[in-house]
Amino acid sequence: MPLQQLPVISLRADRDALGSCIREASQETGFFYLTDHGISTDQVSKAFEMTDALFSDRSPEAMEEKLRTQDRINNSGYTALMHEKLDPTKNTAGDLKESFYVKKFASGQPQQPLPSSLQSQADELGLFFESCRLVSLRVLEGFALALGLSHDYFAPHHHAELDRLRLIHYPPAPVTSPDSNGSIRAGSHSDYGSCTLLFQKDVGGLQVDLTNGHGGHWIDVPPKPGCIVVNVADAMEFWSASRFKSTQHRVAMPQNESQTSSRYSIAYFCQPDENARLEPLKEDWRSEIDKTKFASLLHKEGITGGEYLQARLAATY
Numbered sequence: 001m002p003l004q005q006l007p008v009i010s011l012r013a014d015r016d017a018l019g020s021c022i023r024e025a026s027q028e029t030g031f032f033y034l035t036d037h038g039i040s041t042d043q044v045s046k047a048f049e050m051t052d053a054l055f056s057d058r059s060p061e062a063m064e065e066k067l068r069t070q071d072r073i074n075n076s077g078y079t080a081l082m083h084e085k086l087d088p089t090k091n092t093a094g095d096l097k098e099s100f101y102v103k104k105f106a107s108g109q110p111q112q113p114l115p116s117s118l119q120s121q122a123d124e125l126g127l128f129f130e131s132c133r134l135v136s137l138r139v140l141e142g143f144a145l146a147l148g149l150s151h152d153y154f155a156p157h158h159h160a161e162l163d164r165l166r167l168i169h170y171p172p173a174p175v176t177s178p179d180s181n182g183s184i185r186a187g188s189h190s191d192y193g194s195c196t197l198l199f200q201k202d203v204g205g206l207q208v209d210l211t212n213g214h215g216g217h218w219i220d221v222p223p224k225p226g227c228i229v230v231n232v233a234d235a236m237e238f239w240s241a242s243r244f245k246s247t248q249h250r251v252a253m254p255q256n257e258s259q260t261s262s263r264y265s266i267a268y269f270c271q272p273d274e275n276a277r278l279e280p281l282k283e284d285w286r287s288e289i290d291k292t293k294f295a296s297l298l299h300k301e302g303i304t305g306g307e308y309l310q311a312r313l314a315a316t317y
């Protein structure tokens with residue numbers, strides 16, 4: 001019987017257990033729920049309150065203020081509805097979502113203009129970023145152990161220079177068949193970096209393709225109290241020479257009345273550093289890489305984390 005539910009992995013597990021659970025999940029679906037991660041429900045609720053406040057104010061002044069924070073070159077600030085298209089192969093107008101990208105704080109200070117509603121919560125926002133960063137480092141330890149490497153193998157390539165916390169709002173929408181070729185909340189895609197942590201408020205819609213782009217067998221990944229959804233992203237798939245799967249996922253349009261209201265999610269994208277070299281971890285693994293997916297990485301000599309991210313972003317906006 002095909003898998004219908006993602007595994008739940010505890011960050012309290014000892015190193016051996018963590019490595020083997022993460023190995024199994026990363027090889028099978030590339031997605032799992034993470035529990036015992038140390039971020040309190042109170043902290044997550046506060047982050048969602050900020051997200052709600054940011055997107056609820058639709059006055060012309062507030063919308064202008066948000067638009068002024070947009071910085072495409074640095075992948076930070078506000079992105080308006082329909083401005084992103086995660087699945088460029090589909091002939092749709094753009095994804096039905098708006099979002100706000102947050103960069104790592106330095107000495108407790110934001111490194112980008114924030115709209116006033118976030119400015120007043122800047123300390124809390126910076127702490128949430130930091131909590132996510134620490135969890136992502138633990139997940140990277142799990143990946144290293146799962147690949148038979150020293151637990152601290154990935155840390156020197158991950159200083160959160162390009163990491164982004166993304167507050168996301170999907171506006172209310174009608175119930176729509178998943179097979180319709182029309183609008184979508186977020187088109188099918190795989191993430192670009194090392195891994196992603198995802199918090200979903202209460203409205204579901206996230207789906208993962210168990211065939212990973214080969215025909216489509218979508219399973220729902222509903223919000224699970226206290227859990228973060230974690231997925232392998234493309235740089236980690238490449239490093240692992242496709243042992244780990246960076247799996248296609250999407251946010252479907254509402255499938256029932258309970259999903260028609262606003263949907264809020266918060267993603268933390270853990271990225272390799274600007275100058276981190278992307279290459280398979282062992283030379284003799286090279287032949288095992290998914291050559292169609294990574295053609296652009298294979299014909300170039302020594303692409304960096306920064307170059308790869310820019311190339312992927314250019315295809316999305």
Ligand SMILES: O=C(O)CCC(=O)C(=O)O
Binds near residue numbers: 186191198267
């Ligand atoms: O909002 C979600 O649940 C998923 C968002 C996502 O996959 C992304 O932004 O990469």
Ligand SMILES: [Fe+2]
Binds near residue numbers: 189190196249
């Ligand atoms: Fe994603």
